[in-house]
Amino acid sequence: MQKQLSKFHYQMYHFHKMEGNYLLQISCDRIQTFKSNIFFQAPQFVPGWKDAKAKVSKIIVEGVGRTKDDIIKKVSQQLYNANSLEEIAVACRNVKQDFLRLNLFRDVEIKLDTAKEKNAPKNSYNVIFNVKEKKRFTGGVNAEVGNNETGIRGKLQLPNTFGRGEVASLDWIYNLVGKDTGGGLRLTKPLGANPDILLTTGYSQYLANYPWSGFKESSKGFTVDLKFPSVFGDHTVAWEGTWRDLRAATRTTSYDVREQAGHSLKSGVKHTFVRDERDDKILPTTGVFIKTSQEFAGLGGNVEFFKNEVELQLNRKLIFDTSIQLSLAGGVMKGLGKEPKILINDKFFLGGPQTLRGFETRGVGPSSEGNSLGGTAYWLAGAHLFSPLPFRLGKGGFGELFRSHAFVNAGNLGEFHTDKTTKENLQQLSDTFRLAFGLGVVLRLGGIARLELNYVFPVRYTKGDK
Known part of the structure; x- marks a missing residue:
């Protein structure tokens, strides 16, 4: 069974027989959320509830701080295209996943309530997102042991940097064995509120030692890359401009390496x-x-x-x-x-x-x-x-x-x-x-x-x- 992320709070179900079908109306209760599914807890003896006609009247997002309104509207707009309870549930799941994948929020809870406004259409619902934004700063320092490497790596991130899913990050590393050191600054931005299309710019500066080849290299450079999906797989197109300074690592470095310095x-x-x-x-x-x-x-x-x-x-x-x-x-x-x-x-x-x-x-x-x-x-x-x-x-x-x-x-x-x-x-x-x-x-x-x-x-x- 898939891991439940938020408990289901039951209060009241109202069943109305309309035109030969049963319509399920949910008042003040929470949609049950799972890792890959969001669905309604409906008794099996209610036929056709998933196909019952339903529309979203209003979308309410509670708990918003620095996140901009335009990206929230763009992500949640798909809810208005739903025409049944099942379609609303699927759209809620997709919106929640996009909110999380865009690094806008760290937690999203969803509530569905009948629309009580006087001018609300019949069989319409309000979708309420209760969100918790990510901390302004995250990061840490880790010890790493790998292939001929033992070092310390640090990382500092600013999630949702400007309120539209951007992530600014600062990385640095120090290798205790090879004395490699360096770091980089990167800024990643989703394009068109799509978490699968990412534009990244960055600057890096490293000093790396290659004892197996007898040289060390100092490099400074800029990168710009665009990541996007296709029906065949994921693509990344990148430009790199780097200045490198290659030097002999020791006095015993061979001439074939020295002549390339x-x-x-x-x-x-x-x-x-x-x-x-x-x-x-x-x-x-x-x-x-x-x-x-x-x-x-x-x-x-x-x-x-x-x-x-x-x-x-x-x-x-x-x-x-x-x-x-x-x-x-x-x-x-x-x-x-x-x-x-x-x-x-x-x-x-x-x-x-x-x-x-x-x-x-x-x-x-x-x-x-x-x-x-x-x-x-x-x-x-x-x-x-x-x-x-x-x-x-x-x-x-x-x-x-x-x-x-x-x-x-x-x-x-x-x-x-x-x-x-x-x-x-x-x-x-x-x-x-x-x-x-x-x-x-x-x-x-x-x-x-x-x-x-x-x-x-x-x-x-x-x-x-x-």
């Missing part, structure tokens, strides 16, 4: 498409995930390239509460201009628990004196089998957070040569592929992350891999 200005656009039909983002058991991105840099500045990436994932349930996951990813990029050159901080990298298990972070592909140089083309494939813990340890309790994990993954990273055919480039990437398999345990950390403990056996690797 200096200032660069990147200005480009990027389109990202995502279709996510998985039942869970952390440990899915069914569903398909598709992600593609195309990036063009060269709208000013001295960085010019075209980059294309794709990621596919298929999840299926098997017998005995097991599931299988198949994944495939790849990318290719090409330098543009009279003297095509792609800097190390724009290239692809492969290796590590988030890409190719069994290898260190950025441990696969071209390298120089121990520094990973990255590549302009890669592919990655994997098969994962998830099952309950052996002997069903902790079944029904804490043990449900754990899953046994067996996997095999393969991939390769190299250079895409424009003077060679596509077949020759693919042949080069397939001849020296890396392969590893392993066993382990996966721990689900709420709905935000997962922790893996794996024992991995690298089967195929080349000289220079880590």
Whole structure:
């Protein structure tokens, strides 16, 4: 049963037999609200109450503070199109969801009352929204432990900043291991009172260290992106203008990295498409995930390239509460201009628990004196089998957070040569592929992350891999 969010308060039902049908009128009672449904608590012996004719006479919103009237009217306007009690209930649910998704309010209660005004039409109702606005400031400080990262992250948000669903946020991070530090300021605004169409502008400034490649990078930049849905999935179109300063991290940094040091200005656009039909983002058991991105840099500045990436994932349930996951990813990029050159901080990298298990972070592909140089083309494939813990340890309790994990993954990273055919480039990437398999345990950390403990056996690797 779905979790009830607000209790149903019963006072009085009035049933009137009109033209052979029963009309349900609700006086001073509350609609029962559920996570995904809002409906009337009507006895089953009252036939046709859902189809009974009804109209909304007045919409009342109580508890409004800084939220502007125009966006409230725009969201709730759909209630006037309802022609029956069931349509009113559905419209109430949609309005409530939009209020919450637009970050206008933190709590919304709905009441339905018969219209008592003298000039109110017959069979008309007043819809009353009792709302609680969000706090002006929210945020916190969290400790994070991740892939080669241990740090502190802070966030400050101003929900409903200007009263029309805007969210201003300030983020900052400090990595205790790599000494990465930085932050960003963002402002997100829903367009047309639609929570699915978001315009975001931001400024960021970071100092990041990449010890695997022997360099550190200081960056400052602006971004503008527009997110919108389609029948196929979600799209994001973004512009980024960033000044980067790349420096050698240590005295032992290789010459191949040092010769790329200096200032660069990147200005480009990027389109990202995502279709996510998985039942869970952390440990899915069914569903398909598709992600593609195309990036063009060269709208000013001295960085010019075209980059294309794709990621596919298929999840299926098997017998005995097991599931299988198949994944495939790849990318290719090409330098543009009279003297095509792609800097190390724009290239692809492969290796590590988030890409190719069994290898260190950025441990696969071209390298120089121990520094990973990255590549302009890669592919990655994997098969994962998830099952309950052996002997069903902790079944029904804490043990449900754990899953046994067996996997095999393969991939390769190299250079895409424009003077060679596509077949020759693919042949080069397939001849020296890396392969590893392993066993382990996966721990689900709420709905935000997962922790893996794996024992991995690298089967195929080349000289220079880590």
